Amino acid sequence: MHELGIVFHVIKTIEQVGEEQHLQNVASVTLEVGQVSGVIPHELESCWDWAVKRTELMPTASLKVETIPAVTHCNGCGQEYATVPQGRVCPHCGSEHTWLLRGSEVSIKEIEAR
């Protein structure tokens, strides 16, 4: 259950922000989830309510997920392409020497709080 670990880390970070900024309540949390991060938004949602209910700062906070499209850079021809559905092999030149530019990140974008 990888997503539960991620939710715990999100809560921990927001609790730190809450302490620093003297927040009383968090109404929503927006996450940016890379398309190929391996994190399944539906799985995040399924453990979110259970996990936040146990906190003082954010017991009813809602979860918003924004997907970041994955982009790969090709060392062979220098072009960029959408990782999904091409994958590892460059559709322009057929090279396998490719690197993921973005799409693997999981980050907290913003929160709505008072």
Added chain:
Amino acid sequence: MERYKIIEVKESVFASNDREAERVRRQLKAEKTFLLNLMSSPGSGKTTTLLRTIETLKEHLNIGVMEADIDSDVDAEKIAAAGVKSIQLHTGGMCHLDAGMTEQGLKEIGTDDLDLVVLENVGNLVCPAEFDTGAVKNAMILSVPEGHDKPLKYPLIFTVCDALIINKTDVLPYFDFDMGKVVEYAHMRNPKLKIFPLSAKTGEGVEAWCDWLRCQVKAWNEA
């Protein structure tokens, strides 16, 4: 009543764990203890490899083992029988260890008199790769029956590791495992990766792996 406002956080979910991991490493440095994070799939021969490693290194180093594999009561017994300090970590059913859990484990095992602590991570090639445990070096075991295409299927773990053990070389004749390909694929993901083909069963190749580990421990604990 105060109104709700938008507060930008802009922080990776892994950032707080990364900070904790840095703290764990600073502590280890101060105590002259080397922590190795050992990852693999279930059934790759992690415990057998660890026993061989302990056998080879225990004359030179004081070793401790932290077991996190979910089904590892038997493993812990075998490790204890090898005569080194070992504890069972509690992952709370989680698929990986993070820096906080590792820190608790290090406190429990007591690192004062230990030169090398091996963290046997949960048997899984996906989740443990994403969380920095605070280890000084990361290693993974891939076994011949798992196939040479694993660096293509699980790229991240090959990227975060410093060393790759290819275990069960004694069964190479019975599998379509291409050693050249696995080295090529792994180096494509991580050109600096050190690769050690070995058989924990027969002992072949174990020496090279143990030499590497001993050098790493020495460099960390002396610097």
